[in-house]
Amino acid sequence: MQSIGMPLLxxxxxxxxxxxxxxxxxxxxxxxxxxxxxxxxITQQSNDWRCDELNFN
Incomplete structure (x- = not known):
């Protein structure tokens, strides 16, 4: 993330x-x-969250 200018804050x-x-x-x-x-x-439950649109403004 750092290399593309979006580091973890x-x-x-x-x-x-x-x-x-x-x-x-x-x-x-x-x-x-x-x-x-x-x-x-712990639960072995699969989790999958997506965001189709990213808005940086």
Whole structure:
């Protein structure tokens, strides 16, 4: 994401490793994604969310 100019906001590990500290839930990670697909490791339920239109304005 960094290479295309859309880094993960509030990421403590990338692109520069930040000092270890407590999680800050007031500033969660912000990821821009068109699709999110995964299998829940507990329920084994398949999840698939899509956004057909992205609006950056």
């Amino acid at each position: 509030n990421d403590r590990f990338y692109p520069v490793l930040q000092p270890k500290g407590p999680d800050n839930f007031a500033n969660p990670l912000k990821l821009l994604a068109q699709r999110l697909q995964f299998i829940d490791p």
